[in-house]
Amino acid sequence: MSAPGIILDEPDRLIAWATKQFGLDFFSDARAIGWGTLDDIRAVAIYERWTGTDCSVHLVSDQRPGWLSRRFIAAGFTYPFVVGGLHRMTGLVPASNKRALRLNRHFGFRIEGALRRGANDGGDMIVMGMLREECPFIAKDMLHEQ
DSSP, rough: OOOEEESSOOHHHHHHHHHHSSSSSOOOOOOEEEEEEETTTEEEEOOOOOOOOOEEEEEEEEOOTTTHHHHHHHHHHIIIIIISSEEEEEEEEETTTTHHHHHHHHOOOEEEEEEOSSSSSSSSSEEEEEEGGOOTOOOGGOOOOO
């Protein structure tokens, strides 16, 4: 079996995998990058609702040990901020998902508000955002104003 790496060239396959894992469909403008191999996808970052300055981001994984690597994190932020030229990213996290909230804060996302009773479980949906210049995972010289 080959070593896991960044998967860029199979967006439809990655989106289908993430849809199955996540249990939700994504918008038609969804783009994706993955981690693993085509025969063993471990994690997928989905970017949707592209506005020209912002997109919504979802991180979906199989939760097996080793599903997250520094290379995948860096690629996950490079794609929207450097390749896509966005100024910010937005994530929506159910308030009940403490693990995801903690992970997003660790990545550098900030809580920006709440959508009251917006989560599928009837609880609030926490709005989290990150500005390009706040991103700790990509080199600052890659973040020049575009």
